[in-house]
Amino acid sequence: MSHTQLRCIECGAPHQADVHTLFCRQCGSPLAVEYLGVNLLPRVGLGGLWGLGAPSPVHHPNSVVSLGEGATPVAPLATLGKRLGLDALFGKLEYQSPTGSFKDRGSTVLMSVLREMGVAEIAEDSSGNAGASIAAYATRAGIPAHVFAPASAPLAKLQQIHLYGAHVHLIEGPREVATQAAVDYVAQRGLVYASHNLSPYFLEGTKTFAYEVAGQCRPLPQHIVIPVGNGSLLIGVWRGFLELRAQGRIGEVPRLHAIQAEAVRPIASAYEGKAWRPQPGARTVAGGISVAQPPRLRQALHAIRETGGTSVAVPDEAIVRWQMALAREEGIYAEPTSAAAFAGVEMLVQQGVIAVDEPVLAPITGMGLKDSPPP
Ligand SMILES: Cc1ncc(COP(=O)(O)O)c(C=O)c1O
Ligand SMILES: [Zn+2]
Known part of the structure; x- marks a missing residue:
């Protein structure tokens, strides 16, 4: 008997815990994990984020797939x-994660659940990290x-995916086309869609x-400023604080x-209550948040509004300027997407x-070596 179930974030319909179900069967909206009982996972012997005592969907410590993620410094x-x-500005150095971005927090839990449920093969789509x-x-x-990725993704990220041994499927066109290609492939081959979004x-x-x-952080920062594409960090951070x-x-x-970036906002x-449509060919240097x-x-809007936050879009000129400032003035080599914060x-x-x-605290979400401007 699982200690979790899934609940629709819109209509509230409950669903059995399962890695195949990504949308509510009643209304088609995304789902959230809900804890029905105590987390059975002992903390002993597991470091990093597994040692925090946060409720986890994983049942058994042997299922945990870890590379020592989490426990990133605040500088x-x-x-x-x-x-x-500002009197106090902090960066949380997420680029020190095992694969160079905050995504490892999500991957360790998702992959542990997939392994625990005996999944044989997966597909995913991504801009790189x-x-x-x-x-x-x-x-x-x-x-x-x-892994389905836009052919325009930074070479260093594509090489990294390839080197880890994943099958890389390069898809021409904008980010959304890679998503559709992954969805189609999953349907044709009967795989599990391990979508981080x-x-x-x-x-x-x-x-x-x-x-x-x-x-x-004592006291807690009053503001946390996050680069957002799909919102996996924003929404996760919100859920974490609500639990706390x-x-x-x-x-x-x-x-x-x-x-967000001005070109894709x-x-x-x-948040401003304005209609927005993707402009054909609109591009930003912040590829990680280029999600139309x-x-x-x-x-994501709920997370922003409920915490009294805001959402703004910044120009590429400022993103590039802040990437440089982080490197030259603080010794932090962030990728452009991270500098957007x-x-x-x-x-x-x-x-x-x-x-x-x-x-104020901002995550430095990704390593600059993976997505660098030409010298
Ligand atoms: C370095 C970096 N920062 C931030 C983000 C945004 O994350 P999300 O799309 O989950 O909002 C991404 C996503 O790819 C990323 O690669
Ligand atoms: Zn629903």
């Missing part, structure tokens, strides 16, 4: 904070993986970011701000949303 960014006029992460954890779990189990991993912040609040371990949840526009139709858009902090300070005496 003060004094120089950049000063430049922005999630694909690399899923590929690494799939190899560790002994599960063959197919849709799987509720992935969010059970990204939520551990909140548990770590609660342990590392329900457990009485924190008071107020930090305000969660979603940063469905969430920022929806995020399936969890309404849930800091362009967002700048905009929110200018707009007066962030007051200078309020502590």
Whole structure:
């Protein structure tokens, strides 16, 4: 008997815990993991995010597929904070994760569940980082993986996916075409679609970011500023803080701000109540957040609104400038997608949303070596 079930995030219909079910059978919306009983997974012997004591959908410690993820440092960014006029600015160095991005938080939990449920083969679609992460954890779990990626994805990410031994399917056209190709392939071959955008189990991993912040930051940051494409980190962090609040371990949840790129801004526009359509050929240097139709858009908006956050879209010029500033002034080599968060902090300070005496934290979500500008 499982200690979890899945619940529709819109109509609330319950579903049995299962890795095949990604949408509600009643209304077609995405699902969330719900805990029916205590987490049976002992903490002993498992480090990193597995040692946090966060409720987990995994039943048995032997199922855990781990590469030592989580436990990323929080570093003060004094120089950049000063430049922005902020009293306290922190970066959580997620790029120190095993495959170089925060996605490993989601992959370790998702892959552990897939292994526990005896899944034989999976497919996934990704702009690069999630694909690399899923590929690494799939190899560790002994599960063959197919990763569908846009042919325009950074070469270093594609090489990483290939080197981990996943079957790389390069798809011409925008990111959405790679998603459709993965969906079609899964249907034809009867595989499990291990979608990091849709799987509720992935969010059970990204939520551990909140548990770590609660342990590392006293007081909690008032603002957490996140680069958002599909929202797997934003929504996971929100879920984590809601759990911590329900457990009485924190008071107020930090305000969660979603940063998008000007060229691809469905969430920022929806937050402003404006219609937005993808412009043909519109591109951004922040490939990780170039998602025109995020399936969890309404849930992302919920996370933003319920925490008193905002969503803004930043220009590529600012993203590139902040990537440089992080490297030159703090010694942090972030990829452009990650630097977008800091362009967002700048905009929110200018707009007066962030007051200078309020502590701010941004994740540095991905390693710059994987997505670098030409010298
Ligand atoms: C480095 C980096 N940061 C942020 C994101 C955004 O994550 P999400 O699409 O889950 O919002 C991505 C997604 O690929 C990424 O690669
Ligand atoms: Zn539903």
